[in-house]
Amino acid sequence: MTKTAIKKNAGKASSKNAFDVMSYLRHDLFPHFLCPGCGHGIALRALMWAIHELEIDKDRIAIVSGIGCSGRLGAYIDANTFHTTHGRPLAFAAGLKLARPDLEVIVITGDGDCLAIGGNHLIHACRRNLDITCMMLNNEVYGMTGGQVSPTTSEDRYTTTTPLGNTEAAFDACRLAEAAGAGFVGREVTVQTPTLKNLLKDAIAYNGFSFIEVISDCTEIYGRKNDLGNSPEMILSQKSQMRPNSYGGVIVDEPFRPNALPTGVLSTNARPEYGETYRNAMASAKRKK
Amino acid sequence: MTKATHQQNLQGNHACALAAVAAGCRFYAGYPITPSSEVAERMSLELPRVGGTFVQMEDEIASMGAVLGASMGGIKAMTATSGPGFSLKQENIGYGVMAEVPCVIVNVMRGGPSTGMPTRPAQGDVMQARWGMHGGYQIIVLAPASVSEVYGQTVRAFNLAERLRTPVVVLIDEVIGHLVETVRIPDPGGLDIQQRNWAAVAAGEYQPYAAGDDMVPAMARPGDGYRAHTTGLTHDESGFPTQDPETVERVSRRLLGKFEHHRAQIDQFEELQTRDAEILIVAYGISARAARRAVREARSKGIKAGLFRPITIWPFPQQALTKAAKKAKRILVPEMNAGQIVLEVERVAGRGRVKGINRIDGQAVTPSDILEAIGTGD
Numbered sequence: 001m002t003k004t005a006i007k008k009n010a011g012k013a014s015s016k017n018a019f020d021v022m023s024y025l026r027h028d029l030f031p032h033f034l035c036p037g038c039g040h041g042i043a044l045r046a047l048m049w050a051i052h053e054l055e056i057d058k059d060r061i062a063i064v065s066g067i068g069c070s071g072r073l074g075a076y077i078d079a080n081t082f083h084t085t086h087g088r089p090l091a092f093a094a095g096l097k098l099a100r101p102d103l104e105v106i107v108i109t110g111d112g113d114c115l116a117i118g119g120n121h122l123i124h125a126c127r128r129n130l131d132i133t134c135m136m137l138n139n140e141v142y143g144m145t146g147g148q149v150s151p152t153t154s155e156d157r158y159t160t161t162t163p164l165g166n167t168e169a170a171f172d173a174c175r176l177a178e179a180a181g182a183g184f185v186g187r188e189v190t191v192q193t194p195t196l197k198n199l200l201k202d203a204i205a206y207n208g209f210s211f212i213e214v215i216s217d218c219t220e221i222y223g224r225k226n227d228l229g230n231s232p233e234m235i236l237s238q239k240s241q242m243r244p245n246s247y248g249g250v251i252v253d254e255p256f257r258p259n260a261l262p263t264g265v266l267s268t269n270a271r272p273e274y275g276e277t278y279r280n281a282m283a284s285a286k287r288k289k
Numbered sequence: 290m291t292k293a294t295h296q297q298n299l300q301g302n303h304a305c306a307l308a309a310v311a312a313g314c315r316f317y318a319g320y321p322i323t324p325s326s327e328v329a330e331r332m333s334l335e336l337p338r339v340g341g342t343f344v345q346m347e348d349e350i351a352s353m354g355a356v357l358g359a360s361m362g363g364i365k366a367m368t369a370t371s372g373p374g375f376s377l378k379q380e381n382i383g384y385g386v387m388a389e390v391p392c393v394i395v396n397v398m399r400g401g402p403s404t405g406m407p408t409r410p411a412q413g414d415v416m417q418a419r420w421g422m423h424g425g426y427q428i429i430v431l432a433p434a435s436v437s438e439v440y441g442q443t444v445r446a447f448n449l450a451e452r453l454r455t456p457v458v459v460l461i462d463e464v465i466g467h468l469v470e471t472v473r474i475p476d477p478g479g480l481d482i483q484q485r486n487w488a489a490v491a492a493g494e495y496q497p498y499a500a501g502d503d504m505v506p507a508m509a510r511p512g513d514g515y516r517a518h519t520t521g522l523t524h525d526e527s528g529f530p531t532q533d534p535e536t537v538e539r540v541s542r543r544l545l546g547k548f549e550h551h552r553a554q555i556d557q558f559e560e561l562q563t564r565d566a567e568i569l570i571v572a573y574g575i576s577a578r579a580a581r582r583a584v585r586e587a588r589s590k591g592i593k594a595g596l597f598r599p600i601t602i603w604p605f606p607q608q609a610l611t612k613a614a615k616k617a618k619r620i621l622v623p624e625m626n627a628g629q630i631v632l633e634v635e636r637v638a639g640r641g642r643v644k645g646i647n648r649i650d651g652q653a654v655t656p657s658d659i660l661e662a663i664g665t666g667d
Contacts, residue, residue, distance in 0.1 A: 026518075029529060059514050064358070075518055075529060080511035082361060083520035084354065085384050091351035095358025095366065096511075098342045099316050103362065103511055121354075124347035278344075282337035 003131070003207045006104070009054045010205035017052075024048040024058070026078050033072055035143075037219030037231030042190040043137055044073050046214075047106070049193075050200035062103040064093040066118060068144045069218075070110035070137040087118030090125040090134065097130045101275050104204065107134040111152040112142045115171050119151075122173075122211075126180035129209045129274045135200065136173060136211065139218040147221035158225050173213050178267040183208030185267045189215040189242055191235040192263075202265065208273045215242070215261075294473040301436045301466040302369075305395055305459070306331035307474070308443035309367050313482055314393070315341035316366035318355035320348055320374060323407040324463045325397035328369035349374035353381035353394070360385075360392045361519060363485070363510040365447060369395035372405060375414060376421070383422035384521045385456035387544070389498070389506065391485065393446045395459045397466040400651050409651030410463035412574055412625040416632075418458045419603045425541075427548040429555055430458045430603035432573040436470035442600065445557075448483035453551055454505050460602070462575040462625070464653055488515055497528035498540065504547035548604060557600040558609050562588065566595025568663055569617035571610065571634050573599050576623045576654045583659035594663060602630065607637045614638045621646055621662050623654040 025048070034041050051061065061079035065071040067086035074081040080103070084092040089107045097105045114122050114136045125132065141159055142148040149159040149166050152173065156165045177185045184206040188196040196214065203210035217223060217234040228234050243257065245264035299307070306328050309317070317332040319325075333343040342359075346352040352368050359366040370378060375396045385392055398414045400406030405413075418430045429449055433442040439461060446457040488495050488507040497517040500506040506526075509515035522530035523537055531537060548555065559577075561584055563569060568587070572580040577598040587594035597613040599606050614620055620638050622631040623646035631645040646662045648654050 028527070058516060059512055062362075062511055075520070079516055080509075081516075081518045082358070083518070083522065084357075085381055085521060088350060088354040088381065091346065091354030092358035092361075094344065094346070094351070095316065095318055095355030095360075096362045097358075098344055098355070099359035099364040099366070100362035100511060120347050121351055124351070278342065286337065 003205070006054050006056060007205045010201045012053070019049050019052045021045050021048050024051065024078055025076050029075055032076060034069070035220035037217070037223070037234075038069070039139065039190040039216030039235065040069055040073060040137055042193055043135065043196070043214045043216055044076065046190070046193050046196040047135060047200055048077070049197040050204060053197070054201055054204055056104055056204070060102065060104050062096055062100070062105045063108060064089045064096065064105060065108040066110070066113035068110040068113050068142065069139070070108050070113060073108050087113050087116070088121065089113070090118060090121040090132070093132050094125065094128065094130055097132055098275055101131075105132045106204065107132060109134060109136050111136065111138040111140065111173070112150045115151040115173055122177065123180045125209055126177050126182035126211065129181065129183055129271060131207050131209070131273045131275060133200070133204045133210045134212065135214060137214050137216045138173065139216040139222060141218050141222040143218045143221050147225060159222070174211065174266050177211040178269070181269060181271070182211045182267075183269050183271060184210035184265070186265045187213040187215065187261065187263045189235065189238045189263065190217070191239050199265065208271065294475050294479065296471050296473055298469055299436055299472045300327060300469050301439045301461060302327035302397065303331045304436045304440045304472050305369065305443045305461065306335055308440040309393065309447065310335045310339060310341070311477060311480055312365070312444040312447035313484075314365045314367050314447060315339065316356065316359035316364045317341070317343045317368065318346050318352040318359070318366070319368050319370065320346055320352050322349070322371045322374045324399055324466050325369045325371045325395065327466070328395055328397070349377035350381060353378040356392050357381060357385055357390050360390050361511070365391070365451070367393040367395065369397065371397050371399045371407070372401045372414060373403070375417065379421045382456050383424065383426070386422070386426045386428065387521045387523075388519050389454040389544075390456070391450040391454050392456050393443070393450055393459065394456055395443070395461060397461045397463055399463050406651045408463070410575065410625055410653055411649075411651065412462065412576065412629070414460060415602065415624075415626065415629040418460055425545070427545050428458060428603060429453070429455065429548070429601065430460055431600060432460045432602045433465065433600070434574050434577045434598065436465060436468055437472045438600070439465060440472050440474065444480060444482075448481070449555065451483040451485045452505070452554065453547055454508060460574065464575045488513065492516075496526045498524060499526040500543060500547070504543055504550045552604070555601055555604060556606045556609065558606045559596070559598040559600060560613055561596040561598070563595035563597055563613040565593050565616060566613070567593040567616060567618045568595070569614050569620045570594065570596045570659060571599070571620060571622045571630070572596065572624070573602050573630065576625060579654045579656045580623055580659055582656040583663065586656065586660060587663050592663060605633045605637070610634065610637050618642060619644065621659065623659050625649070625654060
């Protein structure tokens with residue numbers, strides 16, 4: 001399926017068939033490994049929903065993930081799935097996309113995977129601008145290893161390696177991605193699932209590198225440690241800490257919520273997709289010879 | 290009559306690049322590092338000519354990741370590096386071993402540890418090539434001794450990688466990487482090229498890691514309808530993770546056993562006057578060339594010297610060495626390190642008669658270093 005066809009579907013409200021998430025998942029591994037209340041499952045559903053509405057052939061989808069809770073999601077998706085090494089899914093994805101431009105390459109990563117051990121790959125993936133969609137699940141913690149501090153852990157929060165409260169500052173991954181030249185950057189909370197689905201649709205349809213930060217929640221470990229309540233309480237408080245960008249830049253609540261993070265499409269940077277640029281440049285150099 | 294080959298004067302690193310392309314490599318990802326950079330430079334020129342892709346990644350780890358990604362996409366892929374970069378690549382090479390992703394890693398060796406001597410030769414990565422990763426595994430490591438052999442062994446590295454679904458390491462000495470020699474390049478049709486065994490059964494019947502008698506599973510190409518799962522976690526035949534002891538034992542045994550099963554194809558060595566050799570030199574790479582000269586000179590003085598040269602250094606050709614060392618009273622092992630392959634020679638031939646000749650000064654072992662150890666009286 002061509003990018004143009006996918007783009008056309010992105011504009012449509014929804015496809016003919018009703019969305020059934022189970023038809024996009026492998027059932028072999030059920031029951032799944034996610035903790036009760038984890039936001040990652042909602043993000044997975046939103047991603048499958050986006051793929052459904054874009055009507056992308058499952059055989060053409062390549063899911064590349066790293067290590068951590070986010071990395072395990074790929075195994076549940078009925079597509080070509082690659083569970084790679086810690087921090088490196090964007091590097092594997094770059095090779096895969098360059099070798100197989102016909103595949104729709106989607107990276108599922110986490111805040112530790114993408115911003116700590118894999119931070120360099122994120123910067124260069126944004127700069128290189130290959131047609132890859134990167135969905136980073138930010139739950140502010142290393143959940144799989146037992147709840148250690150991550151590059152996005154909020155200040156003063158308790159984790160198993162910040163028993164006296166986090167003293168480091170958190171990354172704003174979207175501003176990082178924008179500065180590094182990502183073509184399409186957005187952020188959404190899991191509780192706004194249809195909006196997240198639409199954001200992912202636009203990201204996948206975008207011909208270039210797109211970075212979507214999904215604010216997820218780790219209720220069992222991070223939430224419990226910081227007394228953030230149960231899952232509904234956590235995701236509703238996340239929502240209240242966000243400011244949808246669709247307000248058109250009119251920030252009426254600025255004085256009251258100085259730390260609110262914007263959600264929605266945060267930046268676009270229309271520039272040529274790298275794989276096409278490379279192939280065209282090499283072909284024209286060959287012709288000149 | 291058409292010539293089956295043509296001759297070209299080539300630097301070892303360039304020969305490596307040309308051989309890779311001839312072997313069907315269509316993807317290269319790398320990061321600049323002395324003394325291997327010419328491999329990348331040549332690939333950046335050659336690959337576009339054949340519709341391939343070259344990419345210089347942001348670091349050594351990323352380039353290994355990209356190589357694996359491209360190979361999992363179905364394209365023959367390679368990278369080249371040197372000591373520090375080889376260290377950085379180890380974890381991802383391990384992924385290639387575990388997930389059985391064919392690829393070629395060229396390591397043009399330099400002095401170490403750490404930054405060491407980037408422009409000086411050394412053979413210090415022999416043990417790292419074998420044991421550099423965590424966990425228990427088998428790996429194929431080839432050590433060519435001339436520019437011509439760099440060409441042949443690079444082609445062979447791709448063939449073995451594809452045949453056994455595994456990363457293959459080519460260890461090139463800095464001296465050979467930068468040495469210019471005449472290479473007879475076979476015409477494209479004259480090369481024996483191994484293609485990947487692609488899954489061809491019905492999608493419902495496909496088990497990504499179920500192997501037949503040859504112990505190497507057929508690989509699923511993305512887009513062919515199999516929608517397989519690939520992971521570095523220990524997995525069963527379905528490709529999904531498992532911790533069931535019986536299954537883990539079974540799949541681990543196959544992963545290790547496929548190398549022994551294909552041993553005849555993997556082993557390669559050269560013997561020079563070993564039949565009656567009382568002094569046997571065991572050497573690889575550039576050190577073997579000094580040894581060849583030393584053997585010739587010793588023979589001219591009536592000393593029964595011989596050379597055993599492993600070309601595939603891992604897995605170590607122990608059977609062949611045992612045979613070659615039958616009559617040897619002394620076994621000398623010249624290496625440009627403090628003693629690495631000598632440990633393997635001792636294991637095979639017994640400690641008593643084995644002695645290392647070690648240069649760790651950034652210089653190649655010379656014939657006179659070896660002749661001195663032989664004790665020719667000069």
